[in-house]
Amino acid sequence: MSILQNDQGSEGPGSPATPGGWNEVPSTEPKGYKVDVTPSNPFEQQKPLSPVPLAKKPSKQKFSLKYLLIVIVIIFIALIAVITLHKQSPTTTVLTTSISPDVYTMSACGTLGKPGSYYLSSDVSSNITSGSCLYVNSSNVAIICNGKSITGSGPFSNKTPYTYAIYASGKDNVTVSGCTLSEFSYGIAAVNSTDVRVAGNKIYNNTMSGVYFSNTSSSSISGNKVSGTSSPQGAVYLGYGSAGNKVSNNTILSNGNIGINIYSSGENLYNNIINSTPNSLACHGLSGLINASSAHGNVCAVNLGCDFLSCTETNYPINVSQISLGSVINSCGTINSPGNYHIAQNINANAYSKAVGFINASAEVPCITINAPDVHLDCESNNITNVTSGYAIYANSEPGLRIDYCGINSSKGGIMLRDVSGAELSNVSISNTSTGIMLVNSNSSKFYNVRADNGKIGLYVGFSTLDTFDSFRFTGNSYGIYVNDSIGNVYNNGVATNNSRMDLYATNNSIKSGYSLMSDTQCGLTDADWTTCTNVAKPQLKFYPINSCGTISYEGNYSLSQNILASSTNCITIKSSNVKLSCGTYKISSQTRGLGTGISASNVKNITIIGCGATGLKYGYYLDNVTNSSITNAISSGDTFGVYMKATKSTKVYNITETNVGNSGLFINSSRSDLIEGSSFNSGAYGIYLYNASLNEISGNNGTGDGTGIYANTNSTNNTISYNMFSGSSNYDYACAGGASGIASEYGGINYGQRVSNCMWLSGISKSSGPIACNSFFSSSSYDIGTDGYYGLGALCNGVYSNSTTINCNYNTITATHGGTFAKFDNVKSGVIENCMLRGFTTPIIIKNSSVKVINDRIYVNATGASTPFEYFGIGVYSSKGFTISNVSVISNTTGILIENSASGTVSDSNSTSRQIGYYAGNTTDVLFKNDVAKSPGVGLSMANSTSNVFSGDSFNGSVTGALCMGTSESNSSNTNSGANYCSVNSGCSWLKSPDC
Numbered sequence: 001m002s003i004l005q006n007d008q009g010s011e012g013p014g015s016p017a018t019p020g021g022w023n024e025v026p027s028t029e030p031k032g033y034k035v036d037v038t039p040s041n042p043f044e045q046q047k048p049l050s051p052v053p054l055a056k057k058p059s060k061q062k063f064s065l066k067y068l069l070i071v072i073v074i075i076f077i078a079l080i081a082v083i084t085l086h087k088q089s090p091t092t093t094v095l096t097t098s099i100s101p102d103v104y105t106m107s108a109c110g111t112l113g114k115p116g117s118y119y120l121s122s123d124v125s126s127n128i129t130s131g132s133c134l135y136v137n138s139s140n141v142a143i144i145c146n147g148k149s150i151t152g153s154g155p156f157s158n159k160t161p162y163t164y165a166i167y168a169s170g171k172d173n174v175t176v177s178g179c180t181l182s183e184f185s186y187g188i189a190a191v192n193s194t195d196v197r198v199a200g201n202k203i204y205n206n207t208m209s210g211v212y213f214s215n216t217s218s219s220s221i222s223g224n225k226v227s228g229t230s231s232p233q234g235a236v237y238l239g240y241g242s243a244g245n246k247v248s249n250n251t252i253l254s255n256g257n258i259g260i261n262i263y264s265s266g267e268n269l270y271n272n273i274i275n276s277t278p279n280s281l282a283c284h285g286l287s288g289l290i291n292a293s294s295a296h297g298n299v300c301a302v303n304l305g306c307d308f309l310s311c312t313e314t315n316y317p318i319n320v321s322q323i324s325l326g327s328v329i330n331s332c333g334t335i336n337s338p339g340n341y342h343i344a345q346n347i348n349a350n351a352y353s354k355a356v357g358f359i360n361a362s363a364e365v366p367c368i369t370i371n372a373p374d375v376h377l378d379c380e381s382n383n384i385t386n387v388t389s390g391y392a393i394y395a396n397s398e399p400g401l402r403i404d405y406c407g408i409n410s411s412k413g414g415i416m417l418r419d420v421s422g423a424e425l426s427n428v429s430i431s432n433t434s435t436g437i438m439l440v441n442s443n444s445s446k447f448y449n450v451r452a453d454n455g456k457i458g459l460y461v462g463f464s465t466l467d468t469f470d471s472f473r474f475t476g477n478s479y480g481i482y483v484n485d486s487i488g489n490v491y492n493n494g495v496a497t498n499n500s501r502m503d504l505y506a507t508n509n510s511i512k513s514g515y516s517l518m519s520d521t522q523c524g525l526t527d528a529d530w531t532t533c534t535n536v537a538k539p540q541l542k543f544y545p546i547n548s549c550g551t552i553s554y555e556g557n558y559s560l561s562q563n564i565l566a567s568s569t570n571c572i573t574i575k576s577s578n579v580k581l582s583c584g585t586y587k588i589s590s591q592t593r594g595l596g597t598g599i600s601a602s603n604v605k606n607i608t609i610i611g612c613g614a615t616g617l618k619y620g621y622y623l624d625n626v627t628n629s630s631i632t633n634a635i636s637s638g639d640t641f642g643v644y645m646k647a648t649k650s651t652k653v654y655n656i657t658e659t660n661v662g663n664s665g666l667f668i669n670s671s672r673s674d675l676i677e678g679s680s681f682n683s684g685a686y687g688i689y690l691y692n693a694s695l696n697e698i699s700g701n702n703g704t705g706d707g708t709g710i711y712a713n714t715n716s717t718n719n720t721i722s723y724n725m726f727s728g729s730s731n732y733d734y735a736c737a738g739g740a741s742g743i744a745s746e747y748g749g750i751n752y753g754q755r756v757s758n759c760m761w762l763s764g765i766s767k768s769s770g771p772i773a774c775n776s777f778f779s780s781s782s783y784d785i786g787t788d789g790y791y792g793l794g795a796l797c798n799g800v801y802s803n804s805t806t807i808n809c810n811y812n813t814i815t816a817t818h819g820g821t822f823a824k825f826d827n828v829k830s831g832v833i834e835n836c837m838l839r840g841f842t843t844p845i846i847i848k849n850s851s852v853k854v855i856n857d858r859i860y861v862n863a864t865g866a867s868t869p870f871e872y873f874g875i876g877v878y879s880s881k882g883f884t885i886s887n888v889s890v891i892s893n894t895t896g897i898l899i900e901n902s903a904s905g906t907v908s909d910s911n912s913t914s915r916q917i918g919y920y921a922g923n924t925t926d927v928l929f930k931n932d933v934a935k936s937p938g939v940g941l942s943m944a945n946s947t948s949n950v951f952s953g954d955s956f957n958g959s960v961t962g963a964l965c966m967g968t969s970e971s972n973s974s975n976t977n978s979g980a981n982y983c984s985v986n987s988g989c990s991w992l993k994s995p996d997c
Helices: 063-087 350-359
Strands: 103-106 111-112 116-118 130-137 142-143 149-151 163-169 171-179 180-182 186-191 194-199 202-203 210-213 220-222 225-227 236-238 247-248 249-251 258-262 268-270 271-277 279-283 294-296 333-335 339-343 368-370 377-380 383-385 391-398 402-418 425-438 446-453 456-462 466-471 473-475 479-484 491-492 502-506 518-521 545-546 551-552 556-560 564-566 570-574 577-580 587-589 597-602 605-608 613-615 619-624 628-632 635-636 641-646 652-654 657-659 664-669 676-679 680-682 686-691 697-699 701-703 709-714 721-722 723-729 734-737 748-754 764-767 782-784 788-792 796-800 806-808 814-817 821-826 832-833 837-839 845-848 852-855 858-860 875-879 882-886 891-894 897-898 906-908 911-914 917-922 927-930 934-935 938-945 951-952 955-958 959-968
Touching: 163 180, 180 186, 202 210, 210 225, 268 657, 271 279, 368 377, 446 456, 473 479, 564 570, 570 577, 605 938, 613 619, 664 680, 680 686, 709 723, 721 748, 723 734, 723 748, 764 788, 764 814, 821 832, 845 852, 875 891, 891 897, 897 911, 911 917, 917 934, 917 955, 934 938
Parallel strands: 103 116, 111 130, 116 142, 130 163, 142 171, 149 180, 163 186, 171 194, 180 202, 186 210, 194 220, 202 225, 210 236, 220 247, 225 249, 236 258, 247 268, 249 271, 258 279, 268 294, 333 368, 339 377, 368 391, 377 402, 383 402, 391 402, 402 425, 425 446, 425 456, 446 466, 446 473, 456 479, 466 491, 479 502, 491 518, 545 556, 551 570, 556 577, 564 587, 570 597, 577 605, 587 613, 597 619, 605 628, 613 635, 619 641, 628 652, 635 657, 641 664, 652 676, 657 680, 664 686, 676 697, 680 701, 686 709, 697 721, 701 723, 709 734, 748 764, 782 806, 788 814, 796 821, 806 832, 814 837, 821 845, 832 852, 837 858, 845 875, 852 882, 858 891, 875 897, 882 906, 891 911, 897 917, 906 927, 911 934, 917 938, 927 951, 934 955, 938 959
Antiparallel strands: 938 955, 955 959
């Protein structure tokens, strides 16, 4: 049954414009980039040959008139034929030599404005924020990258503006081949075009789509690797108006929504592998009918509405790795009972590994798994080949194991023994595998006449002891023998030579003399002191390779050499400072979803972790009391917690992506001075969760589809949280609780995302919105502000010059980026400013010669650079009568509330937390101060020449003095104490007597 959907994400660049969603198309013209269009000398054009051969001078002969007339007629007929043929076809005659198209080289973004072949001469990095890096503005263009890359810088969201690595519109005969395209909105986009060929490219981490066709026909997408897209448009998008396209032999892995998304008919899909993606294929409307398109040979899992294709008919069985083997073995599977087993023929595991890889691309599944004790496996000199899903033979915790006469070739791994004791292996030959023989925590075993060559590691001995190796041969590998945290083993009568990096390498805790024993063995370079190798040296290795879970106990550079499948405990534990771990393209995955930790580090410093992705674990990363460290450039998914940071300090998380986490993409617990920047947290219960975290900087991050984007819990204060972009959250884009809620709880303030809960310090605005509207009111007005906003000019935003004008912010937060004044009332009666959260203004509210009510406002003053206490303030009242300030909170480094030359006002139920002066009254009379609070390192209340004011139930606290009176304010009768007032110290206010003060 076809699926009819009204999906906002179904259209993209070049599709009919609709409001919102992803249909707004930015200009694709590049800006400020150049292309080298000089023909390369080896391809310089040749001059064309003459279209007609030069005739030789004829000899003189006599012709009769009859023959002359015949010749003239023949020539005339020939000319007419030539003219007619020329009109019917633009092709040249067979005597014409075609001119080769121009050949160009490129080393930067730019416009391809002429037909020809464009060769990428170097990798290109682009910082464009909209439009395309390579803009194809001509037909008959071939872009040939020869493996070089074009890398963008986002944006990494589902909203405009979009960026494109390569974009073509209305063009024919365009080829893109051999390119690595990443970090754009779109990898390759073709709109209204024909005969477009996308072949042999690596296209990854492009947010919207890897390959996007809209109204593009008679084209092909073949032999590409596409991964890391996150929008519902899918890795490969075939949009409306597209037809007759071939999509073949592509590998489409690890995408966030859809592998191939189809809105068109007449397509041909064959031999594609689509997995590690929630929906392999999706068809919409008529495009999903059984005869709409054709398909065969595709490996896929979930098919939404494409009736012409059946995933189950092309998939291998889900339980392919659970095949139970009998005593005579002809295929891959599992040995589940003790006994003697014989391999009767060579086993080619290619189909088996393909099936396993389809089920889980990151799975480590061997060809033959031994799950029983007392097994004797005799290969009878047969070979196991092409095991790409794991080791050829694997045994775990099974005693009494014997393996004889086995050959293993061209596989991911040879033989692995984990937690096995007392095994015997003899007459085993392994070639062209990543690791020939791997021992992990396997003891007291014997190996005779074993060899492994032309791999990364011939023999790996990890956490194992009392093993004996006799008559071995490990040659032509990167490492002949790799000893990791293993002692007490014996190596006799063997050969370990001609290995490219080291013949025998031992980790620091395995190198000392006496740790193991070697005799009668030929070997060359080693770093161990117990060997008979001819050259003992401590090599300056760039990286120490890691191919299994374990502990890093010594400083140095380490790198993953393969994907690792973790158990329910920690996989890689870092217990040393000064460690750099790089993972390249490899990842750490969990055997059981939701269990285990990918990388953990405790009580260390100077740790650098680069490019290490984690999948399906409880904790992708767990850092406890780690300082001066970093996690960068990692892509992870499916963990319960992506990154968990506890009591960390000065640690950086940069450019990581966490998707589909169970709890939090990033959880920060009791950490200080960390930097979280440029990262993406999508589809988790929380994107970023702050718990008792302070003084951290969180900026430039993004996320979509979380429950809550950023959540600041109780006592998470004084963090700088700015210019993040979270949207599409099911609860809130930003939410705060307890002490993290106040107007001055955090620094920063401006963030993108409009669903905000209880974060008074934060202005949540739309990415596309401009600054808040400012006004000059010359007639009675009511200005209601419906959303958070920002003001960036540093001058006056709202000037009120008319009576009965009200400004109501409706508890929205307005953030000033360059100071200034939010509202000034000048010569106004019955003005009101209420329910405003004002942050970053230098003089937020000014009242001059006016009667204005200031009610329910929260103000955080930007007093940076103030030269006097009165230069910047929260509320300034000048020459005014009948004003009211009620239920207002001001935080300032200068003065909170300043009143000068004014009379007959009220200041009640307000709070001023100001570094220099809480409340100031100068030359002011008949003002009632009731139930006000001042908390100041300086002066709580300061009065100068102010009389006839009344104070009731106020509390003035200041480290210098609680209440300070000067001039006429000092006398006993100058002001009235109505009781219940308190001040920490009384300086000169004789009317404010004890026990109140």
